[in-house]
Amino acid sequence: MSRPTPSTQTLHEALEAAAGIGGLAPSIHNTQPWRWRVAPPVLELRSVRDRQLAAADPLGRLLMLSCGAALHHARVALAAEGIRSTVERLPDPADSDLLARITAVDRGGASAATTRALAAIRERHTDRRPVSSTPVTPTALTALAQAAEAEGAHLHVLRPDGVIELAAAAAEAQRVENRDPDIVEELAYWVGGSNTPSVTAPSATGGGETLGLPADVIPTTPPRSTVPGRDFGHGGTLPIGESPARGGHDRAASYAVLYTDEDLPEAWLRAGEALSAVWLAATERGLSVLPLSAAVEVDATRATLRRLLSHLGEPMLVLRIGVPEPGPVPHTPRLRPDQTIEHR
Numbered sequence: 308m309s310r311p312t313p314s315t316q317t318l319h320e321a322l323e324a325a326a327g328i329g330g331l332a333p334s335i336h337n338t339q340p341w342r343w344r345v346a347p348p349v350l351e352l353r354s355v356r357d358r359q360l361a362a363a364d365p366l367g368r369l370l371m372l373s374c375g376a377a378l379h380h381a382r383v384a385l386a387a388e389g390i391r392s393t394v395e396r397l398p399d400p401a402d403s404d405l406l407a408r409i410t411a412v413d414r415g416g417a418s419a420a421t422t423r424a425l426a427a428i429r430e431r432h433t434d435r436r437p438v439s440s441t442p443v444t445p446t447a448l449t450a451l452a453q454a455a456e457a458e459g460a461h462l463h464v465l466r467p468d469g470v471i472e473l474a475a476a477a478a479e480a481q482r483v484e485n486r487d488p489d490i491v492e493e494l495a496y497w498v499g500g501s502n503t504p505s506v507t508a509p510s511a512t513g514g515g516e517t518l519g520l521p522a523d524v525i526p527t528t529p530p531r532s533t534v535p536g537r538d539f540g541h542g543g544t545l546p547i548g549e550s551p552a553r554g555g556h557d558r559a560a561s562y563a564v565l566y567t568d569e570d571l572p573e574a575w576l577r578a579g580e581a582l583s584a585v586w587l588a589a590t591e592r593g594l595s596v597l598p599l600s601a602a603v604e605v606d607a608t609r610a611t612l613r614r615l616l617s618h619l620g621e622p623m624l625v626l627r628i629g630v631p632e633p634g635p636v637p638h639t640p641r642l643r644p645d646q647t648i649e650h651r
């Protein structure tokens with residue numbers, strides 16, 4: 308049995324806190340393309356099209372994936388407060404930027420699983436360093452696939468021959484993007500080099516809260532790997548400590564394609580929710596995740612990924628999953644909550 312709905316004040320605070328937790332979600336180039344509106348008992352999620360990557364993501368698929376991850380984070384935060392909620396995705400056909408309406412229904416106890424997931428949200432980060440030589444267990448990979456399924460998406464873990472094809476596709480995607488001046492310029496805008504501060508968002512208080520990628524989360528040199536990571540155009544300041552004896556940083560990594568049944572905005576949003584669920588499940592198991600999106604940004608290599616899935620679905624994102632090397636990786640800064648949350 309559930310307890311009565313909490314007072315509006317308390318609910319307002321809980322919704323605001325959930326929006327703040329949503330802001331910790333991963334997003335393409337840390338664009339954080341979301342805005343929240345707290346209107347108890349409703350929390351609305353809107354997209355911010357100004358922060359869509361016009362060149363690399365003209366359809367807004369990666370923007371929607373990012374917002375979907377934020378939506379899942381907010382759902383976890385509410386559930387960890389014991390708040391049961393309903394979610395309407397893309398509820399208004401006349402307002403395509405209104406991505407989701409979360410409505411608090413009632414309040415009870417929080418499960419241990421949601422409390423663990425909330426802790427994982429605070430810990431989760433992108434780790435671009437080489438992974439360790441310890442492989443990911445099949446049991447863990449099954450759990451991650453189940454996490455994706457629970458959110459209406461799928462995770463296909465590639466076999467070694469698939470990884471070789473993925474490596475070729477990722478390298479080709481990078482070559483195509485490096486030749487596109489609009490994509491190169493866009494990347495340079497969002498990704499700070501060692502001498503360039505990342506993009507500073509306009510702020511009423513003049514605080515330098517950031518969007519984009521700072522240099523300290525980008526490896527000093529590209530790690531040697533079978534599947535190339537994103538070429539940010541320059542090195543950063545993150546030490547990678549790669550062991551030359553190991554020969555390639557991703558030998559023990561698993562590679563998976565997150566995919567959906569359809570290539571439509573609601574499926575993109577759900578893929579983002581699945582991305583968050585998979586990543587939190589990985590974090591809880593001590594695994595690192597590195598999303599690789601170049602191969603889904605380029606039509607020709609996207610087709611290769613579709614073939615790798617035996618045309619079972621629409622590829623949304625490639626994930627490298629591994630057991631991380633010890634050592635800290637800095638967290639990427641976020642906009643302040645007052646820059647992303649408004650109140651009714």
Ligand SMILES: Cc1cc2nc3c(=O)[nH]c(=O)nc-3n(C[C@H](O)[C@H](O)[C@H](O)COP(=O)(O)O)c2cc1C
Nearest residue numbers: 333334335336337372432433537598599600601639
């Ligand atoms: C849809 C999507 C695509 C991404 N693609 C890449 C990528 O190709 N390469 C990369 O290094 N990071 C990628 N990322 C990770 C983001 O750069 C990262 O989430 C963001 O900078 C925030 O940092 P954090 O995850 O450490 O909090 C992607 C994230 C998302 C959500």
